[in-house]
Amino acid sequence: MKTFKKIIYWSLTVIALIQFIPVNRTNKTVDQKVNFVTVFNTPNNVQQVLKKACYDCHSNETVYPDYAYIAPISWSIKHHINEGREHLNFSEWGKFNKDLKKNMLKNAGQSVKDYSMPFPGYVAQHPEANLTKAERVLLVNYFEGLLKSENY
Numbered sequence: 001m002k003t004f005k006k007i008i009y010w011s012l013t014v015i016a017l018i019q020f021i022p023v024n025r026t027n028k029t030v031d032q033k034v035n036f037v038t039v040f041n042t043p044n045n046v047q048q049v050l051k052k053a054c055y056d057c058h059s060n061e062t063v064y065p066d067y068a069y070i071a072p073i074s075w076s077i078k079h080h081i082n083e084g085r086e087h088l089n090f091s092e093w094g095k096f097n098k099d100l101k102k103n104m105l106k107n108a109g110q111s112v113k114d115y116s117m118p119f120p121g122y123v124a125q126h127p128e129a130n131l132t133k134a135e136r137v138l139l140v141n142y143f144e145g146l147l148k149s150e151n152y
């Protein structure tokens, strides 16, 4: 019993202490000159779907949920956001070269089609990101339209 109490004591201490390790949750300011939705003048209904389903991980307009403030959950969330932004960042669209943009548009359409995006773990926590079939079709058509236009 003594060891058990010790384990609890030290676990709680460690959990308390890791809360002090800083996690950077400050979003970079969005430069409208390179912002995807500004560049393409994206229709409002498409913007809404992007914002509720993709922006938390693929833009500089992340909204952090309350539980994102508790370590170690906060570390895992920040890791996903960093990784998501590395693959695709709608806020910095204009900074990528044409080949990368082409790949991003292709992969974006594909990932929405095959339900790998939005990230399933995220959908469990964000019911509004559980896109309807119509919303998925809307996004996929939009990405494919841009691809076809070759003007990206």
Ligand code: HEC
Pocket (backbone or CB within 6 Å): 050, 053, 054, 055, 056, 057, 058, 080, 081, 083, 084, 087, 088, 104, 107, 108, 109, 111, 112, 117, 118, 119, 122
């Ligand atoms: C909870 C965070 C999260 C959300 C929300 C999210 N993604 Fe992702 N996305 C990631 C992560 C992490 C990766 C990189 C790891 C991977 O590919 O699984 C990624 C990768 C991608 C990639 C690159 C895949 C590749 O093959 O290179 C595309 C494209 C993408 N996401 C599109 C989207 C779109 C479109 C949405 C909205 C419909 C979305 N994602 C929503 C986290 C997210």
